[in-house]
Amino acid sequence: MPVHxxxxxxxxxAPHLDALGQLRIEVFREFPxxxxxxxxxxxxxxxxxxxxPRSLVILVFDEDADNTVVGATTCVPLADEGPDFQAPFLALxxxxxxxxxxxxxxxxxxxxxxxxxxxxxxxxxxxxESLPGIQxxxxxAVDRPADHPxxxxxxxxxxxxxxxxxxxxxxxxxxxxxxxxxxxxxETPKTLTFWLxxxxxxx
Numbered sequence: 770m771p772v773h774x775x776x777x778x779x780x781x782x783a784p785h786l787d788a789l790g791q792l793r794i795e796v797f798r799e800f801p802x803x804x805x806x807x808x809x810x811x812x813x814x815x816x817x818x819x820x821x822p823r824s825l826v827i828l829v830f831d832e833d834a835d836n837t838v839v840g841a842t843t844c845v846p847l848a849d850e851g852p853d854f855q856a857p858f859l860a861l862x863x864x865x866x867x868x869x870x871x872x873x874x875x876x877x878x879x880x881x882x883x884x885x886x887x888x889x890x891x892x893x894x895x896x897x898e899s900l901p902g903i904q905x906x907x908x909x910a911v912d913r914p915a916d917h918p919x920x921x922x923x924x925x926x927x928x929x930x931x932x933x934x935x936x937x938x939x940x941x942x943x944x945x946x947x948x949x950x951x952x953x954x955x956e957t958p959k960t961l962t963f964w965l966x967x968x969x970x971x972x
Contacts, residue, residue: 771832772839772880774888779822786815788838789828796875800921801913803950818872821849825896829876829885839880842889843872844897847907854909857942857963863905869897871908890934898968906968908936909944909961919951936964 777785790811797804818824829840847855847868855865874889897906910927913920928938942963947956 772829772885773832774892775828775830776892777826777828778824780819782815782819782824782826785826785828785838786812786819789826789841790815792838792841792875792877793873796877797873798951800917800919800924801911802948803919805949805951805953817850818843818845821845823849823900825893827889827892829880831880840876840885840889842874842893844893844906845870845872846900846903853944853946857944858907861941866902867904869893869900869903869906871897871906874908886930887934894934894966894968904968905965907942907963907965909942909963912943912960912962931964935966937966938962938964 782789787808790806790808793811794804794806794808797806818826824843824845826843827841828838830836831839847858847865847870850865850870854870858865858868871890871893874886874893876885894906897903931938940962942965944961944963945958946961947958949956
């Protein structure tokens with residue numbers, strides 16, 4: 770497919786905020802997040818990336834679809850993230866200045882299975898390793914039981930893919946966020962667990 774990547778940092782992302790927010794709403798509506806979101810919430814959530822000059826947001830545009838945003842991946846130093854993301858690390862004595870947080874890595878269904886997801890991880894990893902003082906890269910994923918009623922019969926966990934990228938699940942590192950799921954009247958709490966990878970030591 771004729772797609773191209775573009776990188777944005779800090780306020781350069783602002784003109785694309787709604788496109789990224791709409792993509793998040795569409796992709797995260799799927800299991801396991803089941804997110805019933807709004808652009809108003811998305812604009813507020815994504816301000817972290819606009820306000821941090823050290824953030825990196827990579828958008829994928831489809832040239833055959835009027836340059837529609839069809840994929841995205843994000844990262845930002847944990848020191849520039851909110852306290853809810855930082856708290857689990859601080860509780861274990863891990864300095865937030867040493868961690869780069871990887872946010873979403875999302876693609877519309879038609880663009881999956883073509884290696885773009887691995888490119889996302891490689892690009893973010895290279896960027897994180899270019900930042901002074903970063904020793905760990907991390908992301909978190911929502912926890913769902915195997916017998917969740919909305920789990921599709923053909924659902925495949927991404928755990929094996931993440932492990933191939935060098936990440937290990939850390940059950941001792943968890944955070945809690947609230948969002949409204951499909952068919953819920955209001956927001957309810959969800960637990961997310963972090964996955965970590967140490968960055969190579971520079972000589």
